Amino acid sequence: MAYSDKVLDHYENPRNVGSFDKGDNEVGTGMVGAPACGDVMKLQIKVGEDGKITDAKFKTYGCGSAIASSSLVTEWVKGKTLDQALEIKNTAIAEELALPPVKIHCSILAEDAIKAAVEDYRKKHAS
Ligand code: FES
Ligand code: FES
Secondary structure (H helix, E strand, O other): OOOOHHHHHHHHOOOOEOOOOOOOOOEEEEEEEOOOOOOEEEEEEEEOOOOEEEEEEEEEEOOHHHHHHHHHHHHHHOOOEHHHHHOOOHHHHHHHHOOOHHHHHHHHHHHHHHHHHHHHHHHHHOO
């Protein structure tokens, strides 16, 4: 299948690949898997004192669309509050990357990964 230019760009030059220390109090980690294909995505956010996301990193073991989706959202979440990050919809990711219908679940993986990362961060700070 043919990938769009934007998918290829993020696939060939992925932004923000890597990891933060999971135990770091400023870090939220989301790890999700796609039942449809078995791909796995880890997405981490780093949150500043003002409650805004200052940095994000990902590691994705999956297809080009999943890698591009995670690369894109690590760029999108920077500067956002946690609530704003939760508003990122997979449909916006799919639209930005011009994903075909069979690759929509790759963008859902990225949306789920952000949600999981925010949840992890909030769990650490709930008390
Ligand atoms: Fe091939 Fe996801 S199905 S990498
Ligand atoms: Fe399954 Fe892309 S995440 S094919």
